[in-house]
Amino acid sequence: MDEPKRKWRLPDLKGANPLSSRIARLIFASNLAGLAILILGAMVLNEMRASFVVAKKQDLVGQAQVFSNLLAEGATFGQPQPVMDEDLARATLADLSLPISVRGKVYGPEGGLIGDSYFLSDRVVVSSLPPLQEPSRLSRWGRSLSEWAVSTFGAIVPDRGGDAVRTQTFEDEFAVAASGAEAASQRFNDRGQRIISVSVPVQHVSAVVGVLTVESNDIDEIIRAERAALIPFIGVAVLVALITSTLLTIGIARPLRRLSAAADDVRSGSTQRLDLPRITKRRDEIGALANSMESMTDALFERISANEQFAADVAHEIKNPLTSIRSAVETAERVKDNPEAMAKLHKVIAHDVGRLDRLITDISNASRLEAEITRVPTETMNIARFVQDIVSTYEHLKLDEAGPTVSFDDATMGAGLRVRGREGPLGQVIRNLIDNALSFSPVDGTVTVRVEQDRIGPQTTARIVVEDTGPGIPDDKLEKIFDRFYTDRPAGSAFGRNSGLGLSIVQQIAATHMGKVWAENRDSGGARFVVELPAS
Template identity: 85%
Template sequence: MARQDKSDKRGIQERGKQVFGSRIARLIFASNLAGLAILIVGAMVLNEMRASFVVAKKQDLVGQAQVFSNLLAEGATFGQPQPVMDEDLARATLADLSLPVSVRGKVYSADGELIGDSYFLSDRVIVSALPPIQEPSQLSKIGRSLSEWAVSTFGALIPNRGGDAVRTQTFQQEFTVALGGGEAASQRFNDRGQRIISVSVPVQHVSAVVGVLTLESNDIDDIIRAERAALIPFIGVAVLVAMITSGLLTVGIASPLRRLARAADDVGSGTTQTLDLPKVTRRRDEIGALANSMQQMTEALFERITSNERFAADVAHELKNPLTSIRSAVETAERVKDNPEAMQKLHKVIAQDVGRLDRLITDISNASRLEAEITRVPTETLNISRFVEDIVSTYEHLALDGGRATVAFRDETMGAGLRVRGREGPLGQVIRNLIDNALSFSPETGTVTVRLEQGRVGPQTTALISVEDEGPGIPEDKLEKIFDRFYTDRPKGSAFGKNSGLGLSIVQQIATTHMGRVWAENRSEGGARFVVELPAI
């Protein structure tokens, strides 16, 4: 049982390291909690809120003090030319004001002597209810600590606009301003340690100051504390939502990327050949698109590796045949040295095999160079009609030399000016390979026709390049097989070793890399037709 508990704890620790060890996970948590931290700090500091409360309370007390000062001036002052304040009438007027519990009124004579205090005149007893004896909750302790830390840390960084509106000064300074006929307001702490807002105004008879009325309010801290407590549920909900969203983002982003990285490492180490992540690839977001792209890239990579392996095996097989023939001819020549006629035949066989080897090696080298060229050379826009016509024109010497079929070009696009996006070198090799292949099957007096037409596949306009010959045609069961590498099934009488079987395979490869296709078909009037279809711009 203990071993199981240790295993569970170890599993929790490992998962915690995976989550918080991820840079993306940390970024997600940090970005979500940064704004929340600012909200909490701002709510705890409450500097702006306190400033507005202090200013509002000051304005309220000033208004009340002015009204009460006028009442005292009318009902408790008299005398000419030296006005005075009747202390008994002043106390009675102050007692009749019925001030709120949080407001305390005091009347002073011009000499600074206290005449009346509303707390004592109304027989009010200051009572503070004691809270029940209980241990504060953990949440209360955390909230109080956070509030004190925020106030102590950030309070000095934020201008105290409340303090600017109501200055901190002693009562004596406030009394001196009021005795001079002005209004004075200040904030300070009373003898019970409470923050108070105090306003002092002169009590005047005509223009003579006969006393000072002071109103004090001690409910600022209670109001701020209540506002702060009201924010706690919202902060708690905000923290909970931030944690949930951070967790969901971590599960939805960091974890799939981690699985994708592990799968890529498995492919790189040779453990597996495919990215088997069906849940990730089915996602309809950027991570799903990335997983699909990586899966397609991996499949293409292994397809390329498999293709290269097959190509190497085919090359070895094709090279072994002429080498075997040459070795056999050399061994036979050792035994027939005295037979000149036999030696001549063997020399001819060896020469043919050497020519065949040279042809194979040249075509294999060209095929390898072509594959590298396709991946490196950028594409360009080509006027396909002019491009094909220029290539066909290089075969005009055949008609002059005689002994071979002629090559003719037919543009049947009616001047459409079709343009394709491709690489000039590889596309030129496509057309030359098809023409050379057609010439090898055509009779000496025949004609190879290169035709350009405009086609369409759905909304896409295409350029159709067809090469037709007047030869024997292609067996129906070989129309697709002829595009295989090293396929050289030729009619009787063809020159031995003149063809490596790579030409049509190269044509198909180039057409595919240009987002096109190629196929072969037999003409009704005899001969074969090869068609290359390329997307037009």
């Protein structure tokens, strides 16, 4: 059977960079877009929180220094051993009128609490508690997502607020202040509130007579505001995810569904070809897939058409000897009394039976050839040695001493040229060409089989050349002789000794090995067949 022309265009993905794929880049970009927005939002909000915390700390430090100076001027006395008057310290602290979110405490040099603004203030803040209700699902989802984003990306971006205001216990903070330095920290108070605390020493001259601690408990408000500010970024990220998902559906899922539907139409017989011009023009893997499927269906239908034509040719070729046999049998009924005529008819029948047997054998070989080629794995072989082994069988098994001889010539000079292929089919190529050359050569003729090395561009090739000393091939038949069942023998040659499939099989095997075969006439007389295969 003829090998259909292949137009498949498959991308070579072996060892390719995944990001060289347009679809891969699209998927990476779409998946990272929402993530990038969340990272950007977390970085921006982290900077905002850092700025808020640092500003809050600086504000508290300023207030604490002012309050410490007031305490030092109005509640401390004594020389050479300065002390703090606890009553005056409490009175001074009460007179400060600190805002609700700020709490001041005065400690003695040993850590004992002297006064607390929460207990010294005479203000009572009354506010209505909101009604108890379960937070909505959207609120819980938004809070969980924002907390996850902050906790996930908070470790990635620098936290200037955390560096500026460390997390430490009050004891550590008090120890620093008691030594005469300023100290600031973040921690949770006894009410479970997150606070920023600043402690400064209260000094008389240069002696530390107490410690003033100023705490702000509105840091939770800052964090809640931060989480609320992250919600727009989350919304944008979700929107980007929806948009990219839609684009992926349009750009990937929909074309694949169209390819699937078109393949189902071909399978059901509704159409014989894939017609998807918009998809095949794409310059990505889906376009390559569509081109491959289109080429595959074209090749399948070409093969189906070739099989139908092959079946018609087989029927025609088998019908000829059967018709001859039937005619001989009918004639034999009428010449039973003529022994000479009966002998001739028996000879015709035997000849046609032999012709029919050869024809069926060659048809069977041609039918099985493609399946055998796909099943048998390829191997690398020394082509000169392989051809020489086949030629040697003709040299040692010559039946007619008066017939043409077969000789081998290694024109590669022992270069060890190697070809990747299948032994069985390539051996059939060489045998078919030698048998064809022997059938056309005179009794005293010579068939020469030669292996040569050639080059097509950067590709090294191996040439198997089979030459005979016969009558040659008419110039207008140099290509037609490779057609199935074509036979054109010179006058006087025995009819029916060839099925006309040998050279067709040679051409098909050469094509499956990425090679080619052609015929030409020698200047000195005779025909030359050349099989060219890529060398490995």
